[in-house]
Amino acid sequence: GCTNTGEEEEPTTDSAAEGDAGSEESADAGAGSNDGAAQTVREGEGAAGDGCTIDQYGVEPLELEGAKVGFSQSEPDTAAFRAAETESIKSAAEEVGVGEIIVTNANNELPKQISDIQDMLNQGVEFLIVAPVNSDGLDPALDAAKEAGVPVLTIDRKVTNEPCTDYIAFLGSDFYDQGERAADAMNEATGGEGKVAILLGASGNNVTDNRNAGFKDKVEADYPGLEIVAEQTGNFARDEGQTVTEQLLQSNPDITAIYAHNDEMGLGAVTAVKAAGLQPGEDIKIVSIDGTKNAVQGIVDGEINAVIESNPRFGPLAFQTAQKFYDGEAIPEDVIIQDNEYNADNAEENLANAF
Amino acid sequence: MSSTTATAERTRTRIDLDWVRRNGVYVALVALLLFNVVATNNFLSERTLMLQLIQVTPVVIVALGMALVIGTEGIDLSVGAVMALAAAVIPLYIGYGAPLAILAALTAGLLCGALAGSIIGFVGVQPIVATLGIMVAGRGVANLLGGEIKSIREPGFVALGTGEFLGVPYVVLIAIAISLAVWFVARRTIYGRQLVAIGGNPRAALLAGLPVRRVIITTYVVCGLLAAVAGVLMAARSQASDPTKLGLLMELSAITAVVIGGTPLSGGQVRIVGTIAGALLLQLITATLIFHNIPDSTAQMAQAVIVIAAVYVQLGRRKGSS
Amino acid sequence: MTETTLPRTETATSPVLQTIGVVKTFGGVHALRGVDFALAGGEIHALVGENGAGKSTLIKVLTGVYRPDDGQVQFRGEQVTFGHPSMAQQAGISTIYQEVNLVPLLSVARNIFLGREPRTRLGLIDTRAMDRDAAKLIGQLGIHLDVRAELGRLGLGAQQMVALARAMSVDSRVVIMDEPTSSLEAPEVATLFEVARNLRDQGVGLIFVSHRLDELWQLCDRVTILRDGQHVHTGEMADVSRAELVSHMLGRDLAQVERGGATDFGESHLRDREPVLTVRGVDARNTLHGVGLDVRPGEVVGLGGLLGSGRSETVKAVYGALPTTGGEVRVGGKDVRRNSVPDALRSGIALLSEDRKAEGIIPALSVRDNIALAVLPRMSRFGIVSEARIDALVQTFMERLHIKASSPRQPVGELSGGNQQKVLIARWLCTEPTVFLLDEPTRGIDVGAKAEVQSLIDELAEQGLAVVLISSEMDELVEGADRVVVLRDGAVSGELDGAHLSSSDLLAALAGDIAEADAEAQQTDSPEQTADQTRLGGQA
Amino acid sequence: MTGTLTTDAPTDRVDSAGGGRRSTGATVARVLQRQGALLILAAVCVVAGIAFDNFATFGNFSAVAVQASFLAVVALGMTFVIMTAGIDLSVGSVFALGGVLAAWGSQHGALIGLLLPLAVCGLIGLVQGLIVARGGLPPFIVTLAGLLFARGLLLALSDEGATTYKVPEGSWFRQLAQGEFLGLGLTVWIVIILFLIGGVVLHRTTFGSTILAIGGQEDAADLMGLPVARTKVVAYLMCAMLAGLGGTMMASYTSSGVTVLGVGMELEVIAAVVLGGTLLTGGAGTVLGSLVGVLLLTVIKNVINMVGTLNSNWQAVVSGVILLVVVVAQRWLAKIERR
Numbered sequence A: 001g002c003t004n005t006g007e008e009e010e011p012t013t014d015s016a017a018e019g020d021a022g023s024e025e026s027a028d029a030g031a032g033s034n035d036g037a038a039q040t041v042r043e044g045e046g047a048a049g050d051g052c053t054i055d056q057y058g059v060e061p062l063e064l065e066g067a068k069v070g071f072s073q074s075e076p077d078t079a080a081f082r083a084a085e086t087e088s089i090k091s092a093a094e095e096v097g098v099g100e101i102i103v104t105n106a107n108n109e110l111p112k113q114i115s116d117i118q119d120m121l122n123q124g125v126e127f128l129i130v131a132p133v134n135s136d137g138l139d140p141a142l143d144a145a146k147e148a149g150v151p152v153l154t155i156d157r158k159v160t161n162e163p164c165t166d167y168i169a170f171l172g173s174d175f176y177d178q179g180e181r182a183a184d185a186m187n188e189a190t191g192g193e194g195k196v197a198i199l200l201g202a203s204g205n206n207v208t209d210n211r212n213a214g215f216k217d218k219v220e221a222d223y224p225g226l227e228i229v230a231e232q233t234g235n236f237a238r239d240e241g242q243t244v245t246e247q248l249l250q251s252n253p254d255i256t257a258i259y260a261h262n263d264e265m266g267l268g269a270v271t272a273v274k275a276a277g278l279q280p281g282e283d284i285k286i287v288s289i290d291g292t293k294n295a296v297q298g299i300v301d302g303e304i305n306a307v308i309e310s311n312p313r314f315g316p317l318a319f320q321t322a323q324k325f326y327d328g329e330a331i332p333e334d335v336i337i338q339d340n341e342y343n344a345d346n347a348e349e350n351l352a353n354a355f
Numbered sequence B: 001m002s003s004t005t006a007t008a009e010r011t012r013t014r015i016d017l018d019w020v021r022r023n024g025v026y027v028a029l030v031a032l033l034l035f036n037v038v039a040t041n042n043f044l045s046e047r048t049l050m051l052q053l054i055q056v057t058p059v060v061i062v063a064l065g066m067a068l069v070i071g072t073e074g075i076d077l078s079v080g081a082v083m084a085l086a087a088a089v090i091p092l093y094i095g096y097g098a099p100l101a102i103l104a105a106l107t108a109g110l111l112c113g114a115l116a117g118s119i120i121g122f123v124g125v126q127p128i129v130a131t132l133g134i135m136v137a138g139r140g141v142a143n144l145l146g147g148e149i150k151s152i153r154e155p156g157f158v159a160l161g162t163g164e165f166l167g168v169p170y171v172v173l174i175a176i177a178i179s180l181a182v183w184f185v186a187r188r189t190i191y192g193r194q195l196v197a198i199g200g201n202p203r204a205a206l207l208a209g210l211p212v213r214r215v216i217i218t219t220y221v222v223c224g225l226l227a228a229v230a231g232v233l234m235a236a237r238s239q240a241s242d243p244t245k246l247g248l249l250m251e252l253s254a255i256t257a258v259v260i261g262g263t264p265l266s267g268g269q270v271r272i273v274g275t276i277a278g279a280l281l282l283q284l285i286t287a288t289l290i291f292h293n294i295p296d297s298t299a300q301m302a303q304a305v306i307v308i309a310a311v312y313v314q315l316g317r318r319k320g321s322s
Numbered sequence C: 001m002t003e004t005t006l007p008r009t010e011t012a013t014s015p016v017l018q019t020i021g022v023v024k025t026f027g028g029v030h031a032l033r034g035v036d037f038a039l040a041g042g043e044i045h046a047l048v049g050e051n052g053a054g055k056s057t058l059i060k061v062l063t064g065v066y067r068p069d070d071g072q073v074q075f076r077g078e079q080v081t082f083g084h085p086s087m088a089q090q091a092g093i094s095t096i097y098q099e100v101n102l103v104p105l106l107s108v109a110r111n112i113f114l115g116r117e118p119r120t121r122l123g124l125i126d127t128r129a130m131d132r133d134a135a136k137l138i139g140q141l142g143i144h145l146d147v148r149a150e151l152g153r154l155g156l157g158a159q160q161m162v163a164l165a166r167a168m169s170v171d172s173r174v175v176i177m178d179e180p181t182s183s184l185e186a187p188e189v190a191t192l193f194e195v196a197r198n199l200r201d202q203g204v205g206l207i208f209v210s211h212r213l214d215e216l217w218q219l220c221d222r223v224t225i226l227r228d229g230q231h232v233h234t235g236e237m238a239d240v241s242r243a244e245l246v247s248h249m250l251g252r253d254l255a256q257v258e259r260g261g262a263t264d265f266g267e268s269h270l271r272d273r274e275p276v277l278t279v280r281g282v283d284a285r286n287t288l289h290g291v292g293l294d295v296r297p298g299e300v301v302g303l304g305g306l307l308g309s310g311r312s313e314t315v316k317a318v319y320g321a322l323p324t325t326g327g328e329v330r331v332g333g334k335d336v337r338r339n340s341v342p343d344a345l346r347s348g349i350a351l352l353s354e355d356r357k358a359e360g361i362i363p364a365l366s367v368r369d370n371i372a373l374a375v376l377p378r379m380s381r382f383g384i385v386s387e388a389r390i391d392a393l394v395q396t397f398m399e400r401l402h403i404k405a406s407s408p409r410q411p412v413g414e415l416s417g418g419n420q421q422k423v424l425i426a427r428w429l430c431t432e433p434t435v436f437l438l439d440e441p442t443r444g445i446d447v448g449a450k451a452e453v454q455s456l457i458d459e460l461a462e463q464g465l466a467v468v469l470i471s472s473e474m475d476e477l478v479e480g481a482d483r484v485v486v487l488r489d490g491a492v493s494g495e496l497d498g499a500h501l502s503s504s505d506l507l508a509a510l511a512g513d514i515a516e517a518d519a520e521a522q523q524t525d526s527p528e529q530t531a532d533q534t535r536l537g538g539q540a
Numbered sequence D: 001m002t003g004t005l006t007t008d009a010p011t012d013r014v015d016s017a018g019g020g021r022r023s024t025g026a027t028v029a030r031v032l033q034r035q036g037a038l039l040i041l042a043a044v045c046v047v048a049g050i051a052f053d054n055f056a057t058f059g060n061f062s063a064v065a066v067q068a069s070f071l072a073v074v075a076l077g078m079t080f081v082i083m084t085a086g087i088d089l090s091v092g093s094v095f096a097l098g099g100v101l102a103a104w105g106s107q108h109g110a111l112i113g114l115l116l117p118l119a120v121c122g123l124i125g126l127v128q129g130l131i132v133a134r135g136g137l138p139p140f141i142v143t144l145a146g147l148l149f150a151r152g153l154l155l156a157l158s159d160e161g162a163t164t165y166k167v168p169e170g171s172w173f174r175q176l177a178q179g180e181f182l183g184l185g186l187t188v189w190i191v192i193i194l195f196l197i198g199g200v201v202l203h204r205t206t207f208g209s210t211i212l213a214i215g216g217q218e219d220a221a222d223l224m225g226l227p228v229a230r231t232k233v234v235a236y237l238m239c240a241m242l243a244g245l246g247g248t249m250m251a252s253y254t255s256s257g258v259t260v261l262g263v264g265m266e267l268e269v270i271a272a273v274v275l276g277g278t279l280l281t282g283g284a285g286t287v288l289g290s291l292v293g294v295l296l297l298t299v300i301k302n303v304i305n306m307v308g309t310l311n312s313n314w315q316a317v318v319s320g321v322i323l324l325v326v327v328v329a330q331r332w333l334a335k336i337e338r339r
């Protein structure tokens, strides 16, 4: 499941940034060699104009083809999201025909990611793609990169450092927005009335915070009918999602809906609901975030009501952005990608896009 | 532990401590039960109670194995990884039907145990390091075999997780059966007697001609096997195999259960019933915190305090060992 | 000069250390029931009693290990309550507890000075000075070993001497020794007496516990006798006869007690049969060098030698517990696999180890389980133990050896030293051995028990058991053994039997060793002197 | 807690008794034991140096040194605790807590950022020590609870981990870890100094020998009248403070109080200490050994990155196997010596 711990810090500023982003333009879909839809930049975003140019950033121009590129992955590839992400980067690198792509994995440890990046710089990589473990604290690594004159592109999690000096730009989803959209979907599913239990992701981690904040703020603002009766952590894990749900269903029998911060916990909830002799998707509405095959299949089977996508296929977009950067184009601070939503109506045909 | 170590306090409060030591964990357990009866709505429902039993089974099974290992003055950090490994094996063989898949999973656990046992028994590596190495490597192998989480739909296997007999879920029945078996082995068999002797004074046991190595190795094999069983049951319950997350931190829960149950980490004793009670106590603590929707930060601190309190009641003032 | 009583004036002085009506119970066990005890300065006070009489407990009460349930402890007139051994030590009471209590992993020097090491100007430990002083102390005690070596590598005897050195290294008002000689050789015993007498002459008060009764008259001025945790007699050492003493200890009347001989061994029972145990050229890395040995059924062969001569090593090697590099051991003509304890056991060898605490008892287990430990397979069907059989077995042996425990289920760790020893003997007798290796079998057990054990050894020999006996007690060796094989530096240096088997012969043999040993390491005290001390240690 | 169970357990302990003291009487076995890790470290470095041309560069080494320094500081404290035959599982959480406190504190002045974590973490260590030494509870459980508690406290301080405190720009607190001296990061120097002190304390002070005595034979140490309880308390106090310091250094290094740090760190630290030849049964070991252990673990990671294309699962397998190989190798070395 999408256990990408920690996510971009203050989504609100992102949403602010969204406005002043320039013209329409979208990455050509399908460029990703691995199956499923590649990312498209959200309408009215990712455009040039007042973005970051290579001169402003102040690094040597580089021919990506044949270059030595490094990718610092944040979490073990056993998470579907991470597997898809790494795979997408690797294959896109091939497409572009880089000379060598070095991939390190920080196993969720910030210190290790810092050393990973330093080690890669030591090996003379010329361009860095980083999926940060955490929004804060990468400073030593980024400084080292700056010293070595190697530009850094951060994906899927925004760092709090200075854009266009510490890193070129941020490619990724808006997790706060995902939360809000989850709230909309929940409203849809429940018809505006319901007692909702939230399965939180791992504590002390920005994805959890943003997906929760987005959801709750939205409910607060627009859906008075939805009452949040419980928030317990399921650590992004299926079995924990299951056990916690089992307990919650006992202590609050009147729960009618569950919002899970990721698909795995959502699927756990499904099992739990069944075990309790209830019908998931019917008696208990379930909404989760990610868009893994299992979850989307769950929608098709009518056990899950909606899944907000969090698209992991950064490869093509990342290398396009890099190319544009070296072509002298200006890259906006935040290239927020368009995340789709899977629901009863579209799950069937989009099943292929799930990862 | 020898009489010469007794200090003033310890000897003074010997009698009452004995009583408490025998009953402490149960006292705590009853107290928490009562609290829930009063404070938790719908707690006394048959399903809620059964749910606690269902959810505690993996911990109980692993803790029993751990109790034996600790009895030999050892420790096994690899149980969590072994659970994951066992679960990871299942999807590979589920094609040949549930029984064979389960057999394969158990074999995996058995092999891990044998490896740990040999490294400790033959080479004489300290258990905590040996099993630490296996824990790290084992998790890695599990991920290599299993890759990302896989749902398992094989009906036979699913039935193992969901099925019931006379209203009692299979998983619970299995746990009960295992508990009885382990109790019998620990109390009534030569192996059980030799085990505590070895834990109590390895050197003396050796000079008394006990098969120290064989007992050590057997014990780790049993522990690995039980961990595998727990892994299988958890996989069956969640109808999925999740090598990355399954059994994370299980080693710590199991050890805690054993110690709360009154078994000193210094070996030489095995308390089966206490261990089970310890596991139930842990289960009830987590459940209570969920029932009352306690935020994670508070929950973790509360757990810390309760565990200390419980163990203090158990072992307080008689010098436990590291 | 066996009895050295002091002028009245000395003993009349007010007590340095005193207990009044001290009571101590452990669970059900009444270890002390209101004991009055008074130690004067400048006297050596013997504390005697059966195993489990409460001697060690009294000592632990005196030194703050246990807090008395009732009664009070007075030190130099005023009442004190030592919460911790350290407090007693600071007050000036230094103690050698019954079982060696040192840190095996640390060097001899560290052990001697732990807690009060010599410092450099920077306040750091002055290792050089520490080693130097340690070497000096050890030297004064007439043993020569590397003070930087790990203590755990030394034999029990040597460790005991290190403990003595530690006690000596502080100047204290009271020195307490709980069975310090139990694992010492005649020369070391003599040295220890020397030390004790010097301390006394400096006005220090000493408490001395020993089950070797002869030592009491050689060393002590006064004696206090305990029985079942009660004070039964205090008086001048000289005024009590051996028989009286024993009768007080055991609570039997004189007539019963009076018997001849220092020990309870019967007549020699040598039979010329084929040796059942044959040991040939056994080598063990830097401890044993080609040791050979023959033992016939019904024969008791003694091993003589000085501390560290490798007697323990020899029996351990025979038993397969000490990795050997060469040589062969045969029982009844059949080879015994090297370095395999189980195989040794199977071929009928049993070893009663000298170090009860580390290699014998399993403290947490009950008396019952400790006794049955080695024979579990015989006590069970299909790997399932039969409680009934065990109970029966344990019952017989507890009665046969008069093991004193509140119940068969009492943890052995709680028994008194002597009773622990009996439990271990019982464990080995269960295995019905054909060859019984006894390393200090009567170490730390009282006259009564000792008599029982000694006649037991006889009895076993009578029944055709082949026995190897290691004992630091001259008499035990001489009277108990049919032959004595003398070891030196891990090799056989001689053999005494028949006519030549007497204390003096043995002493001569050992003295020879000592003379050489001292010749090797030039030491302050001359050979004659040591030999002389030895004789003192041996006679009476 | 654990016992090496071979045919001659006691002698084992003797053999593996890492330099309990500086004495020249160190047996061959002990030297080999300690060099077990050192030899393997050397071997790894040589091989890597040949295989990867940018391994044996000053740049790489100084980077590795800095990377290792955080683990090293924690390992130092752990070494002392383990020598008392104890263990401290809380270091990971305390490390993270220290970082958060430092970052928060540095916003109110660099000095506060430096002292606050030491104070709070020290307090946690003190409590743990008291429960272990006076209450007689098993360290394993006590510090396990400490692990939970510290983590919970951390979450509470950062509203369930939502907020990450930043170290203000230009605060000299950043220099603590980002500054350099003679081309080496300051943290490296801190480590060097701390380990020198640690070595002296362990081998040349009564406190040190008491630590070893407690680990070697607690009853004996007690009867010898050594301040067993007090010494233990100090050991746990020290360990927690050093863990806190490590976190502080990390906060300075990353200029922020990262909330997701230190998960599973305790095991890594324990592994390092044991690789360094310290017995978990206590009573023997060297601080230098622990340093070697830390370096070994760090270099292995470094090499794995050099290989580049090893995926995360293989990384786990490799490091696990290496850990086993090293400890097994050490045992063999010790045994060979005894032949």
Ligand SMILES: Nc1ncnc2c1ncn2[C@@H]1O[C@H](COP(=O)(O)OP(=O)(O)OP(=O)(O)O)[C@@H](O)[C@H]1O
Residues within 6 Å of the ligand: B003, B004, B006, C026, C027, C029, C030, C031, C049, C050, C051, C052, C053, C054, C055, C056, C057, C058, C098, C413, C414, C415, C416, C417, C418, C419, C444, C445, C446
């Ligand atoms: N820690 C303890 N717990 C329970 N009982 C004990 C403990 N220590 C001693 N006892 C009991 O107290 C009695 C006196 O024991 P103590 O060791 O003082 O005897 P002793 O005179 O020293 O015998 P020995 O000469 O064999 O050493 C014994 O019956 C023993 O079983």
Ligand SMILES: Nc1ncnc2c1ncn2[C@@H]1O[C@H](COP(=O)(O)OP(=O)(O)OP(=O)(O)O)[C@@H](O)[C@H]1O
Residues within 6 Å of the ligand: C143, C144, C145, C153, C154, C155, C156, C157, C158, C183, C286, C287, C305, C306, C307, C308, C309, C310, C311, C312, C313, C354, C472
């Ligand atoms: N006085 C000593 N000087 C030097 N080394 C000694 C001394 N005493 C013991 N040792 C060491 O301990 C080892 C065995 O000693 P040990 O005491 O077990 O022999 P022993 O003949 O059985 O004497 P004991 O009667 O004490 O058992 C010797 O090989 C030697 O290394």
Ligand SMILES: [Mg+2]
Residues within 6 Å of the ligand: C055, C056, C057, C098, C178, C416, C417
């Ligand atoms: Mg005694």
Ligand SMILES: [Mg+2]
Residues within 6 Å of the ligand: C155, C156, C311, C312, C313, C354, C439
């Ligand atoms: Mg001996």
